[in-house]
Amino acid sequence: MSEHLVRARQLTVRFAQGKSFIHAVNGVDFDLHEREVLCILGESGSGKSVTLRALMRLNPPSKTIMSGELEVGGHDVVAASEPQMSALRGAFVSMIFQDPMTSLDPVFTIGAQITETILRHERIERSEARKRALNLLDLVQIPAARRRLDSYPHELSGGLRQRAMIAIALSCRPKLLLADEPTTALDASVQIQILFLLREIQQEMGMGMIFVTHDLGVAGEIADRIAVMYAGRFIEEGPVEDLMQAPLHPYARGLLGATVHEGSRGSRLVTIPGAPPDLRHLPDACAFAPRCGEMEGICLEGLPALRSPAPGRAARCVHVTDRASVTPAVDAADAPTRRVSNGAR
Amino acid sequence: MFLYTIRRVLYAIPIALAVSLVCFMLVHIAPGDPIDAILPPDASAETVAMVRKDYGLDKPLPVQFGLWLAHVVQGDFGLSLANRRPVLNEMKVAAGRTFLLASSAALLGFVIGSVLGGLAGAFRGSFIDRMAVGFAVAGISVPHYWLGMVFVIIFSVVLGWLPAIGAGPGDWAWNWLHIRHLILPAVTLSVIPAGLVTRTVRGVVVEILSQDFITTLRGKGLRHLMLALHVIKNAAPTSIAVMGLQLGYLMGGSILVETVFAWPGTGMLLNQAIFQRDIPVLQGTTLVLAMIFVTLNLTVDLIQTALDPRIRRA
Numbered sequence: 001m002s003e004h005l006v007r008a009r010q011l012t013v014r015f016a017q018g019k020s021f022i023h024a025v026n027g028v029d030f031d032l033h034e035r036e037v038l039c040i041l042g043e044s045g046s047g048k049s050v051t052l053r054a055l056m057r058l059n060p061p062s063k064t065i066m067s068g069e070l071e072v073g074g075h076d077v078v079a080a081s082e083p084q085m086s087a088l089r090g091a092f093v094s095m096i097f098q099d100p101m102t103s104l105d106p107v108f109t110i111g112a113q114i115t116e117t118i119l120r121h122e123r124i125e126r127s128e129a130r131k132r133a134l135n136l137l138d139l140v141q142i143p144a145a146r147r148r149l150d151s152y153p154h155e156l157s158g159g160l161r162q163r164a165m166i167a168i169a170l171s172c173r174p175k176l177l178l179a180d181e182p183t184t185a186l187d188a189s190v191q192i193q194i195l196f197l198l199r200e201i202q203q204e205m206g207m208g209m210i211f212v213t214h215d216l217g218v219a220g221e222i223a224d225r226i227a228v229m230y231a232g233r234f235i236e237e238g239p240v241e242d243l244m245q246a247p248l249h250p251y252a253r254g255l256l257g258a259t260v261h262e263g264s265r266g267s268r269l270v271t272i273p274g275a276p277p278d279l280r281h282l283p284d285a286c287a288f289a290p291r292c293g294e295m296e297g298i299c300l301e302g303l304p305a306l307r308s309p310a311p312g313r314a315a316r317c318v319h320v321t322d323r324a325s326v327t328p329a330v331d332a333a334d335a336p337t338r339r340v341s342n343g344a345r
Numbered sequence: 346m347f348l349y350t351i352r353r354v355l356y357a358i359p360i361a362l363a364v365s366l367v368c369f370m371l372v373h374i375a376p377g378d379p380i381d382a383i384l385p386p387d388a389s390a391e392t393v394a395m396v397r398k399d400y401g402l403d404k405p406l407p408v409q410f411g412l413w414l415a416h417v418v419q420g421d422f423g424l425s426l427a428n429r430r431p432v433l434n435e436m437k438v439a440a441g442r443t444f445l446l447a448s449s450a451a452l453l454g455f456v457i458g459s460v461l462g463g464l465a466g467a468f469r470g471s472f473i474d475r476m477a478v479g480f481a482v483a484g485i486s487v488p489h490y491w492l493g494m495v496f497v498i499i500f501s502v503v504l505g506w507l508p509a510i511g512a513g514p515g516d517w518a519w520n521w522l523h524i525r526h527l528i529l530p531a532v533t534l535s536v537i538p539a540g541l542v543t544r545t546v547r548g549v550v551v552e553i554l555s556q557d558f559i560t561t562l563r564g565k566g567l568r569h570l571m572l573a574l575h576v577i578k579n580a581a582p583t584s585i586a587v588m589g590l591q592l593g594y595l596m597g598g599s600i601l602v603e604t605v606f607a608w609p610g611t612g613m614l615l616n617q618a619i620f621q622r623d624i625p626v627l628q629g630t631t632l633v634l635a636m637i638f639v640t641l642n643l644t645v646d647l648i649q650t651a652l653d654p655r656i657r658r659a
Contacts, residue, residue: 058560058564082568083568086568087564091413094565095564097561102556103558103561104580105558106558106655107578107652107653107654107655108578116565116571117566117567120565120566120571154655190390221582299427
């Protein structure tokens with residue numbers, strides 16, 4: 001039995017570029033449990049999308065070097081053969097992509113793109129698959145679903161396309177749904193609809209979900225747990241409410257300070273000075289130190305270990321007092337309080 | 346789709362008119378008097394005037410054009426100045442031969458080009474890609490009449506495997522005796538479209554494979570054939586447009602190859618007509634070739650529209 005949908009240990013992803021490497025993901029540890037929603041938060045280039053794609057091994061195969069341990073649904077993703085991976089993709093785990101304008105094949109109907117996924121993974125009749133496709137369009141609340149089944153992507157609005165995208169992702173009832181900034185390309189009013197829809201379906205179907213976003217508001221809306229990513233590492237991780245109320249890492253505080261949210265009303269928004277580090281030459285120290293207002297000499301003396309001041313919380317910063325000590329944050333995250341705080345929302 | 350088809354067919358009519366006018370004008374702008382080609386140099390002025398009147402060449406050009414067009418519309422292309430045979434019959438035989446040659450070359454070129462281009466695009470940067478690109482550049486750059494002569498030297502003169510000229514004895518028939526004659530000119534003529542199609546298909550496939558939806562498809566668990574189906578359907582409209590245009594060029598543009606291999610098609614007919622100032626043949630053949638080109642373009646447009654839902658209109 002596998003209660004972990006995902007188990008990552010020291011997951012590293014590098015891209016070969018000429019003679020140098022881009023160190024996109026640099027030792028990420030996390031677990032995802034059934035029915036849990038993890039939000040990976042970070043700015044562009046922080047490695048959040050690469051981490052997500054690594055889970056399905058969808059990064060460009062010729063350039064990508066993956067190491068560390070990564071299990072998805074009990075399968076070793078680092079070592080699995082390509083046929084094994086493709087059997088997993090779309091069935092056990094599937095992904096919703098950022099831009100619904102470019103992520104659907106323009107010359108196939110929505111219906112065809114759903115049914116081919118079903119027929120790829122299940123031995124059923126085409127008519128049966130088409131029936132399921134119709135139900136899926138109903139599930140994602142596409143009006144006039146029967147007509148939309150024979151529509152081409154360009155005939156739908158952005159919001160409807162993203163719904164169709166979600167329907168494709170759900171077509172084989174995956175246990176794990178990955179969402180790569182699924183609302184970023186949409187209008188604000190449509191964003192929130194899609195977000196609620198995803199949350200609703202995730203709970204209804206009992207899926208685990210990893211949701212990548214740079215939008216703190218979106219993360220607060222949908223996540224059980226948030227992981228903040230910087231320069232290819234999880235620099236802070238914790239239950240959504242704790243993290244949003246009292247972030248531990250200076251970078252997470254900076255993100256919160258630079259975002260409009262309820263607590264910030266009336267106060268001035270603060271930007272984080274500087275730019276993210278060059279992923280080709282990462283320092284052997286806290287990667288955020290050069291931009292950090294609280295930097296001390298010790299910050300440059302090596303990579304800060306993950307410190308946990310309270311159960312379920314952890315941050316890679318020397319200023320954080322370590323109480324739970326050795327216990328990795330990922331295991332402490334099982335604490336029963338998490339579900340309660342989640343249900344209260 | 347039906348209305349769109351009708352509209353496109355109607356659009357072709359003014360194009361046809363303009364083309365026939367240009368054909369007519371070009372022939373008359375060109376230097377040289379057709380009468381010189383028919384009559385001996387020492388013919389008397391009266392004879393010249395009589396023949397000129399006989400052929401209607403004494404009338405003003407607009408009248409000549411009007412008369413010619415009126416006849417053409419009825420399927421009467423007049424008589425050849427050179428051999429007094431109906432132009433229509435001459436063209437029918439020649440066009441049949443050219444169509445045979447052009448379609449064989451096209452089939453060969455398109456199959457080679459699609460396969461090579463598809464593989465090169467799918468395995469970009471690999472050995473097969475570099476081979477295909479090299480072949481494409483060579484195919485487009487090598488003058489095909491020169492290549493034809495090289496083929497003749499190798500396969501006809503040195504090896505003696507295949508005949509160098511003609512289309513075989515009598516009427517065309519699908520037997521080895523006749524097919525032997527087709528091989529060298531068809532292969533020679535297929536090199537340019539093969540190269541062009543290789544390059545086009547490769548480019549299109551590379552572009553498609555770099556698009557976001559390919560990741561989506563891989564994320565659904567699709568591989569190999571199922572993925573290829575998506576790539577092919579996306580690549581088809583552009584590739585077919587290029588192939589259609591190429592078929593048009595092959596139908597009209599094989600003059601040099603037909604001359605090298607003495608293939609009795611429209612190219613050779615045109616070539617002879619030019620040298621003999623055989624105006625009716627020249628005008629008729631040019632018009633027919635132009636119309637074939639227009640028709641092919643129209644067909645390509647319609648196929649493209651049928652394949653790509655994004656350009657489909659009411």
